Amino acid sequence: MPGISSLKAELGDAIITDEKEMIPYMSDASYFPGQMPEAVCIPNTVDQVSRILRFCNDNDVPVVVRGGGTSLTGASIPVEGSVVLSMARFDRILEIRTDDKYAVVEPGVRLDRLNSELSRYGHFYPPDPASSMAATVGGSISTNAGGLRAAMYGTTKNWVLGLEVVIPNGKVLWLGGKTLKRTSGYDLTALFVGSEGTLGVITKAVLKIWPLPEARGRISAYFDRIESVGLATAELKKRGKVPMIAEFLDRIAMDSLEHTRGIRFPQDAEYLLLVDIASTRESLKRELEEAVGIIGEFSPSQISYTTDREEMERMYAARKGAYSSLLEERKDSSERVIIGDVVVPASRLPEALRRIRDLIRERGFRASLFGHIGDGNIHINLYADPGKREVMEEVDRLQLEIGRIAVSLEGSVSAEHGIGMEKIGLLREELRMRDSEYVIDIMRAIKATFDPKGILNRGKVFP
Amino acid sequence: MPGISSLKAELGDAIITDEKEMIPYMSDASYFPGQMPEAVCIPNTVDQVSRILRFCNDNDVPVVVRGGGTSLTGASIPVEGSVVLSMARFDRILEIRTDDKYAVVEPGVRLDRLNSELSRYGHFYPPDPASSMAATVGGSISTNAGGLRAAMYGTTKNWVLGLEVVIPNGKVLWLGGKTLKRTSGYDLTALFVGSEGTLGVITKAVLKIWPLPEARGRISAYFDRIESVGLATAELKKRGKVPMIAEFLDRIAMDSLEHTRGIRFPQDAEYLLLVDIASTRESLKRELEEAVGIIGEFSPSQISYTTDREEMERMYAARKGAYSSLLEERKDSSERVIIGDVVVPASRLPEALRRIRDLIRERGFRASLFGHIGDGNIHINLYADPGKREVMEEVDRLQLEIGRIAVSLEGSVSAEHGIGMEKIGLLREELRMRDSEYVIDIMRAIKATFDPKGILNRGKVFP
Known part of the structure; x- marks a missing residue:
């Protein structure tokens, strides 16, 4: 890269160009393969960030900014000839x-x-x-x-x-x-x-x-039918009981947590709905019991609540680890878990959940569903081998169809994982279905206002 | 206006061009005089809005969109040769x-x-x-x-x-x-x-x-020192008691509410702090008493609380009417109440309140202070005659200095009223003080993305 030596002289220990040391910066938590960057900058000061950006802008070098590298959509994947800008030292x-x-x-x-x-x-x-x-x-x-x-x-x-x-x-x-x-x-x-x-x-x-809320308790309810999970959540919200947390897990996710965390779930349960209620110390019990009453109307096979902090913490950590636990359930070590991230209004959850589950079955994929059901966010976890081109084409088609289901139910193709490299086509499809494709042109013009040469995260978000 | 007849033919009863009928659209709740528009459009459909905008864009006619006309900064004031677009019929x-x-x-x-x-x-x-x-x-x-x-x-x-x-x-x-x-x-x-x-x-x-929160109560506390109002509010927040509402009123505001609404306040009180606490029905009393305890540490001359809904409603309506009630306290009918709208972090309230009050006294203005103190928002209400050029120059200078006080205390020149025509210079000053004047260039470029000819609300926000 021309001029890199001047940047090296300016940055001292804040720049890496050794290929072996740069390997960890080629990938993120997604399944996309990255290119070897030209350099990795790990600036210590705002002034260094400014110098790096000016250098890259002047020399038309693509820049990929990197935080924790936890992107599931390839947002932190470097393209060819790029500089990775790691913000790891900005940690105060x-x-x-x-x-x-x-x-x-x-x-x-x-x-x-x-x-x-x-x-x-x-x-x-x-x-x-x-x-x-x-x-x-x-x-x-x-x-x-x-x-x-x-x-x-x-x-x-x-x-x-x-x-x-x-x-x-x-x-x-x-x-x-x-x-x-x-x-x-x-x-x-x-x-x-x-x-x-x-x-x-x-x-x-x-x-x-x-x-922090004064008091908190957690309800666990098990269901046989996926629609019931959605109905119970929507009804809770309708009656003004906004959960602090409302999560659901399917059987595969429960199995994976049994295997990785040793958490026991009832053997015959298909779906688990976890609901945290935040309240005051005087009202927690009453509010939990009201919520249990509402959820109970949808025939759970089991329902209980706890206010034991340790038990709650353990399950919270387990739920947070659900995505990585799913790796344990792979049939083959070449498989990855490819996670979808659609969202619909709560009232559309029963239909969305049913249609998505049926579609996955129809296409013959093995998949686990879990998600932040309290805000309508469903994560679809597909087992697939990213090395197999035909399988991945099937995955892409399936993701597109699931995205269409979400948009047709007034939802979106991306709730919280962003677009990255993975969902560029999905974003375009969502805008097309909403008759608002021109939004991409506006976004592009806004991007050009900040970044006229398009050096920042090239190849992401925009088609 | 060339071509207006074709627009008239398209819009039928959705367009007014009679000057007498257009007078109400020349002003808003601010003190700025407006120009007679070329036409007022009151569309019934989205399609009509689209046609009106296309017409104005093609013919380079400025458009001012109008809602309730309650702008205090002149945001809805028509400029010369403009079309007012009233959204009054979009009321479903x-x-x-x-x-x-x-x-x-x-x-x-x-x-x-x-x-x-x-x-x-x-x-x-x-x-x-x-x-x-x-x-x-x-x-x-x-x-x-x-x-x-x-x-x-x-x-x-x-x-x-x-x-x-x-x-x-x-x-x-x-x-x-x-x-x-x-x-x-x-x-x-x-x-x-x-x-x-x-x-x-x-x-x-x-x-x-x-x-809606399950239960609510209101604390009224009277203070002699303006700093105490700020200290009590900041301390409440520090101890995790986020008020649903926290308002303050000075003596002039209290007098005006006595005169217009017949509400009685203690005769010797200089400042009133109103704090609403939202809670559950079991916890309301305890939470109110905890908040009374905290506020009580700052030596109010009187403090009490109520959960009587009617009393709470009456005071809420009175507080909402405080700005118009202040008109009753004018010394002269040519005076207007010119309202400022700065905001600072809660911990800077005592200093901000004191400095603003001292500055107003020093400049010899009559003014009332009230505001949404719970989020650091202070409204400065100056009595002045907009017809007197020299007085208004003094007002502008004072507003600029008050804005500078807010920004120097890590606040902003505009909390919730916007920029409109009134605060264009203040916005520029805030960005200058924060070494971020380039932000105006970015905003201008974003504006041009949506509105390349600059037809929408010309003369507002931007210098």
């Missing part, structure tokens, strides 16, 4: 203010670490993707991560107050800030949330934080 | 789904009407500007309205899931949708929130709705 929590309800953090801070720190003050940062142990603040902002608690607290977009960003021309800008309210021109902070590293590099984030 | 509530937690509404629906309808289902739409009786869904989205309940529920940006919009080239687009989660490209829905009618015309909105 700079400020926590419980009176002002914000924390200022660097983008490389991992979500679990942030929440462990906030819990010392009785507060938390609600967005909680299952990958929170490894996922970073920057990456989770870039995909508008949702996770387990979004049923009550919404997704990342509701929790980002401000950002310091560096754009390709090297300028450092503050968007938004430390206040809970602001109406001063276009909300560029919101534009960065979910932009998958295509507009600029986040170097600081002001996150809104919130007091 | 199309769908309410409590299981899915959304309502689909047209932009001309007034917020109080929406909430009255939602309350029949035990739900509400949290954004609640003081003008909610007249303010519309479209207008409140366009300014990212906050209002009284933002301390707990955040501003409008957290409550808009999707929008149908028409852009100047006449295209109708769906942005976002009916799901609680979505990550499919840039969040253009969020870009429209707070864009003050400069990007497109909202024709439908999918709003997130929420169950």
Whole structure:
């Protein structure tokens, strides 16, 4: 790469060009193979980020910004001739203010670490993707991560107050800030949330934080019919009982958790619905019993609740590990678990779940369904070998059809994993079905405003 | 206006060109004088909105979209030669789904009407500007309205899931949708929130709705020192007691409410802090008493609480009417009440309040301070005669200095009223102080993406 030596001289230990050392930066949690980058930069300062971007912009070098590398859609995969910009050294929590309800953090801070720190003050940062142990603040902002608690607290977009960003021309800008309210021109902070590293590099984030709920309990209900899981969830919400968390797991997912975590589930149960209710200490029992009553109307084979913290923690960790546990259920070590991420309004869940399950069966795939059912988010986990071209074409066709089901039920092809490399065709299909293809042109023009040469995360999001 | 006759033929009764009939469309709730428009269009259908925009775009005619006309910054004021597009006939509530937690509404629906309808289902739409009786869904989205309940529920940006919009080239687009989660490209829905009618015309909105809290009580605390109001609010939040509402009023505001609403306040009290606590029915009393205990640490001259619904409603309506009540306290009928709208983090409230009050006294203005103190939002109400040029220059200078105080305390020049015509210089100053003036260039480029000829709300927001 021409001129790389000048960048090396400027960056010192903040740049790697040794191929062996760069191998870990070629892949993320998706099944997409990446290219060997030209260099990996691991900057220490905002000024270095600015210099790197200016260099790449001047020399038309593609840049892939990398957080925890937990993308499931290939959003962090380097293309040929690119520079990977790892934000791993931006890992400081700079400020926590419980009176002002914000924390200022660097983008490389991992979500679990942030929440462990906030819990010392009785507060938390609600967005909680299952990958929170490894996922970073920057990456989770870039995909508008949702996770387990979004049923009550919404997704990342509701929790980002401000950002310091560096754009390709090297300028450092503050968007938004430390206040809970602001109406001063276009909300560029919101534009960065979910932009998958295509507009600029986040170097600081002001996150809104919130007091932990006073008391919490968990209901476990087992069902034979997948529709009942959806009906019970929708009815709970209809009656004004917004769950803090509402998750479901199918039999394959339960089996995998038995095998990897030693958690026992009733042998004859097909589906598990987990519902967390947050309340005050005086009202928790009554609210749990009301919710049990509502869920009970849909004939669960078993239903119970607990307020035992240890039991709750163990199951929470297990649910978060469900995706990796599924790997244990592979029939063959060349198989991967390819995860889908559609979302529909809660009332459409019974139909969506049934149609998706039937379609998968019809196509002869082995798959596990689980998801954040409280906000209508269904993850479809397909077992397939990414090395087999014909199988993968089948997978793509199936994903497209599942996406169409979601959109036809007023949902979306992507709830929280983003578009990355994987869902470019799905995004286009969603916009086509909604008669809004021109939205892609607008997005492209906005992208060009920040990044006229298109150096940032080339080959992602846009067709 | 050339070609207006063809538009008239197309629109029939949806267009007014009689000057007398157009007078009400020349002004909004601000003190800015408007120009007589060329025509007022009051479309009945999305197709008509599309035709009007296409016509205006083709003929380079400025368009001002109008909701309830409650802008305090001149955002709805027509410029010379413009067409006013009133969304008054888009007044239907199309769908309410409590299981899915959304309502689909047209932009001309007034917020109080929406909430009255939602309350029949035990739900509400949290954004609640003081003008909610007249303010519309479209207008409140366009300014990212906050209002009284933002301390707990955040501003409008957290409550808009999707929008149908028409852009100047006449295209109708769906942005976002009916799901609680979505990550499919840039969040253009969020870009429209707070864009003050400069990007497109909202024709439908999918709003997130929420169950009403089970129980609610209100604390009234009177203080002699303005700093104590800020300290008590910050301490409440620090200890994890997020108020549903936290408002403050100064003596002039209390006097005006005595005169207009007959509400009695203690004669010697300088400041009133109103705090609403939302809780469950079992826990309300305990939570109110805990909050009274915390506020009590800051030496209020009086403090009490109530859970009487009628008393609470009466005071809520009075607080919402505070701005118009202040008109009663004018010394002269040529005076107007010019309202400022700064915001700071809660912990900076004591300093912000003191400095703003001292500055106003120093400049010899008569003013009343009140605001949504729970989220750091202070409204400065200055009595001044807009007809007196020198006085208004003094007002502008004072607003600029108050804005600088807010920004220097990590706040913003505009919390919830937007920029409009009034705060263009303030916005620029805020960006200058934050070393982010380039943000205006980016906003301008984004604006040009949607509206290349700049027909929408010309002369607003941008310098």
